[in-house]
Amino acid sequence: MERPWYLRPPLSVLFDLDRLGRLRPWDVDVAFLLSLFLNEMEKRREVDFRASGVALDSSASIHLMKSRLLLKLEEPPREVEPVTDFVPPPLILPIRYELTTTTIQHLLSALDEALRGERLLAARPPSKPMLPPPPEAIPPITAYLLEVEKLISWLYERMLRLVGGDASKKSLMTFSKLVEGLRRIEKVRAFIALLFMAQRGIVELWQDENTENIFIILKGGLKGR
């Protein structure tokens, strides 16, 4: 049988769990691999939910490994300097109306094919879950969460100092203010903690698209305080 296309490099790293345990997570560009994977699947017009699941699982593991290393204060490697070359200014497209060739007949034959897909989906027997067990490379989840708790407490103290010790006033602050003076690695950790706090409803976040600043509203105290 032919080897599935996704078992070839560079995608194979997502499907080789042994290798996943041995590699340096910094060497894997998860975003790039996933978009490559999606593009390839789209090009081939075949959807493999099982492979997608494994890819997603591996990506999550790699992300977790990265977060874990960050919490341990390991500096990520310096970013590779981008190659510089003269990039001309963007070409501005002239606007022209253009009559398109798509008619309702095209729409209907497309519909015919789409409905065939729907019938196939209904007829397909549910496949058994075949996900491999999670790789050993993932740090134990409880230890990870404990680290996160510590991190949240640390960041919460910082926030309180910033709002003058009173969390009841629904105080507003910006992320840049919150992490002012911190080292790069600490800023990253603060951001991770912030996401956990938002998920627990301790803070509310929103981002201004123009300035890219993140605004934080402290909504109340940590539970149990």
Next chain:
Amino acid sequence: MKAATTGTPEEKRAHKPPETEEEKSRNLALIEAALYVAGRPLDLKTLGSIIGIRSKRKTRRLARELMREYRKRNTALEILELEDERFVLQLKPVYSPKVRRLAVRPLLTPGPLKTLAYIAYRQPVLQKQVAEVRGSQAYSHIKHLREMGLIEYDKSSETKILKTTSYFADYFGLSHNLTKMKRQLRRIFKDVSGSGKKE
């Protein structure tokens, strides 16, 4: 000239000194630009937003003036006022057979077109269902179709429910009424697939 009175902003606007010739010709050109670029019927609100005039009456007057100008010019293009106060710039149908062959590009490539057809037929339909039937690429299709103004999310719902827009109806010459449109689609679809001929 109208006497100055007090009143709502709308009224105040109406009593501003009449626009200069220069303003007017700029506004006419902007309406023409909007209709040309859109290539589909635009309502008075949209046209007004382009020229920065909130009064529908004033916008309508300008659009009608442009329409008359086109009629006078005796050209291949015409501006029509539709029943629902929308205006459209289009090729006069009489020229269509002669130049139709110059149109070479489809509105959409086959993948997104299939996704669009499915949404139109099953609408209002859960985005999740579309993705199940059309595969994971459906999400990028949906993004593209939304950017093109062919589909939109149902604003009344928390979950992501998709439906087609009035632009979709205009493009394919279908009813703006959803129930009617689906009936039309079903009828034509039956005619086509019933005849056993497919491209």
Next chain:
Amino acid sequence: MKAATTGTPEEKRAHKPPETEEEKSRNLALIEAALYVAGRPLDLKTLGSIIGIRSKRKTRRLARELMREYRKRNTALEILELEDERFVLQLKPVYSPKVRRLAVRPLLTPGPLKTLAYIAYRQPVLQKQVAEVRGSQAYSHIKHLREMGLIEYDKSSETKILKTTSYFADYFGLSHNLTKMKRQLRRIFKDVSGSGKKE
């Protein structure tokens, strides 16, 4: 009615009595219709085939007359004659910012436009090089630009080499000759960056 003569078709045409006003205005409208529908530059041969005139000289005269009429009318649209005897109808750039949001085909944002400019400038260029210079988002730009038919892979090569398509050249009114096109582009880029405005 025309008198029957013998001779080559071209001669026959040339010896026909001069076209009536009615014929002329019909021909002008047909050229306008063709340019409107195509949305890209059309050469004299194509325009001639639409009006049923084989003489390039005559077609050119008509197209130029239409162009002058547009200029006189003071409208939002313009007809341009490109250097290789092709004509195009388009929106005057000054109106672009106000109405671009109404365009159906999503217009490209500055990111992909820069990637496109880079490819056009350096072509034929390795995809890898484009990604190195423009960052990892270049891959999604390339996908989008290919879908729009503006760039393509060089089919003669095993490695992924990118170049612009003839549709690209048409779209921007550039020469199909690569060396010439690059010279034209350099001029455009100098104009743009010379004006000191960058995003």
